[in-house]
Amino acid sequence: MNELDDPRLSHLYRRAPQPEPGHDSDRIVLDAAHRAVSGRRGFGYRGWALAATLVMGVGIGWQLLQTTPEVPSLSHLPAAESSRPPEISAKSMEPAKLGIAPEPSSLLKRRESVADTERVSAGTVMQQDAPMAAGDGREERASGGPVPPACHERWLAPGQPREAWLAAIASARAAGETRLEACLQQGYRELFFDKQP
């Protein structure tokens, strides 16, 4: 037997009571151990809270965008429409049935009336059918310049989808043709929003 290794003594020692630390000590030590490294992993609680807040904020903002009324400000139509996501544009196309919806009866009447008038007179009567551009027309007649075409004559052909109107408005704006833009906006409003009898 090794003088420093006594199995009988070791055996006796193993039979002695085996006291252990109290639960309070366990809790205190383990809590401290976890606290010591809690800030080292990933974001930590604050980081995750911030991330969750951002995600929720974006989600709520997105929902608000989707529930915004369909009628946009006419002066910002092209820009607003082009910035919308594809699903929004598709949704907004539904009422127009992708351009195959029948034209409002008021508009048809107006066009028939205009066509009849044009056959009789080349300019003066047409101003009555374009109330939005009436001011501009009067100014030109007063100045003695050429009589501009009636505003509705500059509209797109019947049956054009909403996107074509928006593109035309944007194009007119880009070209600086404010009158044409106003005419197109008027037509757009009448065709797609002004449906009250």
Add this chain to the structure above:
Amino acid sequence: MKATDEQLMVRYRNGDGAAFDTLYRRHRGPVFRYIQRLSHDGEDVESLYQDAWMRVIRARGQWDPAQPFRPWLYRIAHNRVVDAWRTTGRVEIEGGEALDEVAGHAPAMDAMQLLRDCVKRLMVLLSSLPEVQRSAFLLKEEAGLSLAQIGEVTGVERETVKSRLRYALKRLRDGLEGCDERAG
């Protein structure tokens, strides 16, 4: 496969709190008994025990992963007890009187009762050993450290450890006379 102490400690240092849980469960009993049996009567063993582990937690970055974990753990526990001795101004007790009291005390009794009596005598003898000898014995029996590791923990040479252990074992054997044949 069971993770080694060193693997668990590395994981804990990298932020894995669960690794510490495993490490703690593995060592809580032996460390507690080492502190309790090395301490003097009246010392708050639970407080010393908690302090020792707090030091382990705080000093986790100083532990060298190339070195075994257990000697490092017991060095911290040992130093905590020694600090308490210094604070209270206590000095080592030789324990000669206590040894005399229990030596040769082996009245006739049945085997189980004799075993209990011998264990009790061992604990009395152990508590009566000089602290350096008691520490060496506990680090060997409770912590399972080698002579060199005990030297690391207590800050002495391996030969000094051998000497202390030799004296400790002799005193214990002398005090447990009569237990060898009938108990164990």
